[in-house]
Amino acid sequence: MAKGQGLTTRTEDYAKWYGEVIEAGDLAEHSPVRGCMVIKPYGYALWENMRDVLDRMFKDTGHSNAYFPLFIPKSYLSKEAEHDEGFAKECAIVTHSRLIPTPDGKDLMPDPSSKLEEELIIRPTSETIIYGAIKNWIQSYRDLPLLLNQWANVVRWEMRTRLFLRTAEFLWQEGHTVHATAEEAEEETAKMLGVYADFLENWAAIPVLQGRKSESEKFAGADHTYCVEAMMQDRRALQAGTSHNLGQNFAKGFDLTYQTQEGKLEHAWTTSWGVSTRLIGGLIMTHSDDKGLVLPPKLAPHQVVVVPIWRKDAQKDDILAYADKLVAPLREKGIRVHLDARDKMQPGKKFYEWEKKGVPLRLEVGPRDMENDGVMTVRRDTGDKAPMAREAFLDGVQATLDEIQATLLAKARAFREENTHAVDSYDRLKEIVEGDGGFCRALWCGSDACENQVQSETKATIRCIPFDEPEEKGDCIICGESNEKIGKRIVWSKAY
RNA sequence: CGGGGUGUGGCUCAGCCUGGUUAGAGCACGUGGUUUGGGACCACGAGGUCGGCGGUUCGAAUCCGCCCACCCCGACCA
Structure with a gap:
């Protein structure tokens, strides 16, 4: 974008517009490190406002902040099989602790003698390091629930990155809670999803669908994952926040046990939930126009x-x-x-x-x-x-x-409604996905096969099984089998 | 990791094909002046190991080789 002129418009080139809005708004810039960004003061002020509001909400729901290490011993990652598999392919690994000059003296290289006994992973998420620590904090049912949150940076070695939406390093909060019963863990998972929905709609003015992820889209290591999904102005979906019911999977992997009132030793039930600097990307793509950023008053650094x-x-x-x-x-x-x-x-x-x-x-x-x-x-x-x-x-x-705040929310909601379609055939789904895009509400049998077929043929994925869809029995638009396992419409869309 | 592209002041690029004093332009920046109700103008000025290493040559931003980085398009993902 040339200075002194307008931005590329959304209809001309949405991705280019997005980048120019960030530059023109002075929010962030690419750093010399691949896939990483520098968040500039104005962009960071926006993040601070988001953080402060969320932090208050977490404390009001009984959570306390704590901080756990950036480094995770490699062996920790292999204690929960699905989790390991989910993150292993995008980890940054620390192998040495010292640099020495190269033989020609012109550069530095890792000192072979400083090779670590056990390699350290830079956290892609902190479940493992947290469970390693808190299992010693919990002995009795009286120690539960344990309600923690951490504000931190994490690293996921992504192939393709975009400012705010997907960077190799990003800032986020991750809540981690431990409960005595499955019911309590489920209640917590749902409650925190509600906090996210509240924040997104009432502070960020971003309307969201609340729902459950399909098996293939859920968090690696979770029993199930809830999510809030927003529609961006190019009609693609953005997963704005997730809340995971981890069941006893991690508790078993880390031997996280407690003694019940009856004196029996049982594995605890855990949850985790998070939102990240991706929310800034969502904020930009929900409200901004061809003149640049449009910020909701409740989060704007300057109102x-x-x-x-x-x-x-x-x-x-x-x-x-x-x-x-x-x-x-x-x-x-x-x-x-x-x-x-x-x-x-x-x-x-x-x-x-x-x-x-x-x-x-x-x-x-x-x-x-x-x-x-x-x-x-x-x-x-x-x-x-x-x-x-x-x-x-x-x-x-x-x-x-x-x-202004209300107008932004209403406008975004109207846009989402206009671009959400009840779809009753696979052809119609393809037509929408390959055309303007948008959310497609459709019946689905619940099989991975149909999900994979749609994803590979159209790039659309199941964004969620929404909570507020009415019950509806019928046949899957892909395979024609009954949808009795799901019992309602689910939402397909291309996503970020 | 496959396909394509680009590396030259803070930014966008020209120069390279056809090697030759001191490497240019616009924007941005500094100083002074005139301006100021929707992106001002004039004058002067500062700012560069031309991505790195090696080679060819009397001489390399330019030719050759190797390496690195980043961007775009795919497969993977908050």
């Missing part, structure tokens, strides 16, 4: 930006003093406001910049406004521009921000 305008230097001090009559009251109301007092920059340039950065509400204050005790307001979501009296603006600003 309001004030651009002062002066014609002559002599006016500058007066205008800035007047701008403060907006900025100070906004701060008092707890609104995140930024005054852009940069000199030697034309107002128009600032307008474009904050538009690209997705600030929900822009205020322009110049001599005319100062004279009228007014302010010019511009909404990022609709582009609506309106002059207002200062006091009236201040009285209504929170309501305006709430309305």
Whole structure:
């Protein structure tokens, strides 16, 4: 994208648009390390806001934060067979602890004598290292439930990466809980999925489908996986968060046992759940437009930006003093406001910049406004521009921000509904998937064979078996067998 | 890991085919001035081991060899 011009539009090239929005919004950039990104201050501020809200939600549901090591002894990974198989092919491995100069003295190489006794895996997820530690914390049913969360970075050596959506290293939170009964573990798994759905809809303004993953899509090592799925503006699905009921699989692998009230020794029941910096990608692809980022007020680093305008230097001090009559009251109301007092920059340039950065509400204050005790307001979501009296603006600003938040959610929900189709034949499924795309609600027999066939022929996958689908008996659109095992429509879509 | 492509100031690229003083342009950046209600203009200025190593040559960004990195398209995935 050339500076001083517009972005590639979504219809021209969606992937290119996505990259340009990130660049123009100053969120992140590629690092010299393959598949890794540098999250810039503005992008990190967005992540911090997400993190703070989620962290509060986790604590309100009884969880405590802890921190476990980045390195996992290789042997830990082989204690849960499915888990091992699921992650082994994308691990970074530490083999040495020291560098020495090469024989020609021009480079460095691992010192053969520093080869580790046991190689260390850089965590792709922390179940194994956490169970290794907490099995010693739990002896009695009185020690349960154990409700932990960790904010951390993890590494998965992915083949193809995209900023935020799939990077070799990413930031996330991973909840890990241990329970005395299967019922409690199931309740926890469902509860945390609900927390994610709440966060996504009410804070990120991203409507989500809640549901269960098919056997082939579930987390490696889980009994079953629940997920929240969102639709991006190119009508592809994004798995925004997952919550896994791990049953006793990991407890057995790590000998995580507790003594019951009756004095018997039993394996515990565990869960894990996570969301990552991928959510930033989801936020971008849900709300942003051809002018750049559009951020929901509840998560935006700056909810309001004030651009002062002066014609002559002599006016500058007066205008800035007047701008403060907006900025100070906004701060008092707890609104995140930024005054852009940069000199030697034309107002128009600032307008474009904050538009690209997705600030929900822009205020322009110049001599005319100062004279009228007014302010010019511009909404990022609709582009609506309106002059207002200062006091009236201040009285209504929170309501305006709430309305922007609600508008974004409603718009995203309407888009998803428009692009969700009830599909009753495989031909129709292919037609949609190969055409505009979207979510296809269809009957499915529950077999891997049908799932694999669709995936290899169309690239679409089963995103989830939604909770809120009504019961519906009928024949699988692929093989024609009865769907009695599933008993309702499931959702197919291409996904990120 | 297969197929394709690209490596030259912060960014986008020209120069390479046909080797020849001091490697260019636009954007961005700095200073000064005029500007400022939707991306300003003028002047001056700073910034480069031309991805790395080796070879050919009097001389290499340019030719040859090897290596590395990144990007795009596939198979795999939060």
